Amino acid sequence: MGGNPPVHGDHQAQGNDGLGHLPEAQLLFQTEQSIHSTQGVRTHRQTLFILRYIDRVDLRMDIEAMLNKVELANRFTRAVAVGSPREFIFALQEDQQVAEACNRLIKNAIICWNYLYLETRPRAADPETHAEMMKTVKAHSPQSWAHINMLGEYDFSDKTLADSFGILPLITSP
Template identity: 45%
Template sequence: MLHSSSDGQKYDLAVDSLAGSASFKYFGNRRGLTAYSYVDETLLVFDSTVFSAADREATHLLEGLLRHAVRPTDVHSTDTHGYTEVIFAVTRMLGIAYEPRIRQLTNQQLYSWEPVATHRQLGQTLLPDARLDPERIARHWDEVLRLVVTLKLRHSEASRLFGRLNSYARQHPLYRALKELGRLVKTEFLLRYVDQVELRQRIQKQLNKGESAHRLAHAVWHGRNQEFHAATRSEQLVAETCKRLLMNAIICWNYLHLSQHLARLPPEQQAATLATLSPFAVLSYRHLNLHGEYDFSDHPLLAEAPFDMDLIATWQPPSKPA
């Protein structure tokens, strides 16, 4: 089961751009955008995109998950900014368990199929706040299926579809049906979230990996000012993809370096060394020269490959004691 998470970072724009938006909280008197990245439990940054800082992150959440077809996500987490009831519905239809970290749980509502009075008559302590409308879901079920298939086949971007459905003066009937279905899925999740400590810890652990990846992202950004110098969306996506490529190169190098170091240790020391390693060690960067070295001589920078790939490929981590 692969657990992933996604989160956005705000960046200033150094040039005029249609993608830029104003936000005094994040940019002061300037304009900026959001760089949204996806991290899985192995700390691979497997996708990223950029969009206006005025957009809600939840509307773009599905796009990176649907693009990542090599190793599909089984469980996905975000913070509160990534959550909507519609996302609960669509992820469930796509076979993805959506497990966000939601703050202010006391403000969340629980829903049920039966009237609230039915639960009250049964003497239940925990009562739902409202009743779902199953007729609304059934009435638009075929449209819900068509929308999910459209997303699955990537005939249209999720952010574009949700933006259109939510742009009416009154919410589109299909969007309201998705919200109704999402309330059912969200209620089931909230009950598990409150009851299971392990679930809350697992979500927080994965979100911590995303925050650590953000620190690496800031480190590899060239120059002191964390800002985009690209005006068009295509140029901004190129810059964001280059940043992600550098991050994954550092993560890969750290994995190889640590694996080779462990493989060369005596067997009795490997387990003890592994126990002292931080799970975020592969995101370390202070041992690297992030600005590079320039060699204008006729000699190669490295006389030999830095890693013994045969040793790394055959090494097996010591098993944990029973």
């Protein structure tokens, strides 16, 4: 055989198609090895994280605080939504998107109101009360809704929309 090029059948016996490509079985084997290697790295990282989680109190507290914030956001969403927020009451996707945008707008308006209140209220307080209020503000989230009547009827007439915070309307240029 010496210097003669192998025939087509010999290429397959050698494990390639003559163009340097590996047969499918060998490619699958290498892919599987790569996946196992990646899973091993992932498992190693997960194990290290679990050991850090067990060892470090501050990490556990940070994770717990974050989970509490997520749960608060979920409860806030349920409070704003009329009915069950997990059920789709609209058949069309466009209607669902409008409902979701309205819910988001209501939540953002409540949070904005809370920030405005939390900004102005401590300013009007005496220094001792101000310091105590700031500690309370730092310990709580602006995602609070207990002071909002979610099932009430709201009047947005010009008379009731009088600016109680002194926020001037936007000036539009002529």
